[in-house]
Amino acid sequence: MYAYIIRRLLMIIPVLFGVSIVIFFTLRVIPGDVAQTILGTSATDESLAALRDKFGLNMPLYEQYFTWMSGVLVGDFGVSMRTGAEILPEILSRFAITFELTILAAFISWIIAIPLGIIAGVKRNTKTDFSVRVISLLGVSVPNFALATILILVLSLSFNYSPPVGYVGFFEDPLTNLQILFLPAFVLGTGMAGAVMRMTRSSILEILRQDFIRTIRAKGVRERVVIFNHAFKNALIPILTIIGMQIGVLLGGTVIIEQIFSLPGLGQMVLTGINQRDFTVVQGAILFIAFVFVMINLLVDLLYSYLDPRISYK
Incomplete structure (x- = not known):
């Protein structure tokens, strides 16, 4: 290992x-x-x-x-051509915001997608399955920026609610922090949920066809135990793969959402650097995002061996 x-x-x-x-x-x-x-x-x-x-x-x-x-190589990413400020401390502070947004979006995605994907796989070719597949298709098809704009318009015009502007750290005011991040995280999470839902359904369907599932059922094991203790656990590897990829993509792909909701994250930093032709900021931020993406892929690979003892890294 x-x-x-x-x-x-x-x-x-x-x-x-x-x-x-x-x-x-x-x-x-x-x-x-x-x-x-x-x-x-x-x-x-x-x-x-x-x-x-x-x-x-x-x-x-x-x-x-x-x-x-x-x-x-020695941890010096240079200074901004615009402000003269050091880039690495700015990247780390902006990354904390983007990382929190990504984790919250991933959590929202999981609590929506995994239960619905399991239900759709178990109730194959029923009305429930069809409804889940339609929901997942909508989640994959609707662009994040369009959903964000629609939500803001509906909430402001119909419910007289406007999303909070700015950012407050979680440790400064947890409630305000969650109020600020919930709507952008929900927009990102619904996009993630569509793909995770489809992968969960297909993985569950594949595992339920396996011989060992039929053997477990023949022994009289309760269906809930069969689904959650055996089928879902063995279906986790492809689900974990797509989740890991999506988290990595979100860390560098929240540019538009951060811009719409005025969040000073790493994505907004990259977009501002591109608009201002601040090359040192852009190249430093993208290199940092690439490093995080590679580390997430490594973590996902290591989790494979934990979920499936048959997988061994030597």
Whole structure:
């Protein structure tokens, strides 16, 4: 197990190296002068030259890349071209908000999707199954930004309710924090729930066809025990796979939702950096998201062996 973990951790290095190359050089091929964009139309030749010299924009691209990566390797993600503030502390503070939103959305998704998916699998080809499949299809089909806009309009026009603006930390005021995050988490969670619901249903159906389930039923074991203690436990691996992927995607894909609900998370930070051509912010944030995504995949793989003793990592 430990040898496998070490191998997987070593595999992170080439993955992050590839991500860093792609994001760094992709940003540099965007048309336009970064210094001119940052300083605006009132910039002088002297100020433009000073900014290019400060951030090394006048160096060859390969030198800019190696300068940036040498700092990243020692935990220095550089400073913002706009504000001059250090990027890593800002990433960590923004990530805490995005992470809380993601976990809350995942929890909402699970409590909706897993019970309904189990019911649909057990009651195959019934009206209940058909209804769950329609709900899951809607969850997958409706874009998050459209659902968020519709919810805000309905709540404000029909119930005279407006979502709280801004952000309050959980430890500062837990109730206000949950009030702020519940609606965006619900929007994200419903999108996750559609895919998890479909995977849960198909996994349960596959397991219920297995011989060992028929053997357990033949022994007179209660149906509830058969479903939850045997079928669901063996169906968890594909469900866990899609949940792990969705959590990783959400950590970097909450840009629009954070923008709609005015949440100062990591997604909004990336979007602002792109709009302002703040390359150091964008490349640092995306590299950090890639690292978290890879670590989540590692955690999911390790959970496989816990759920199924037949899986062994050597």
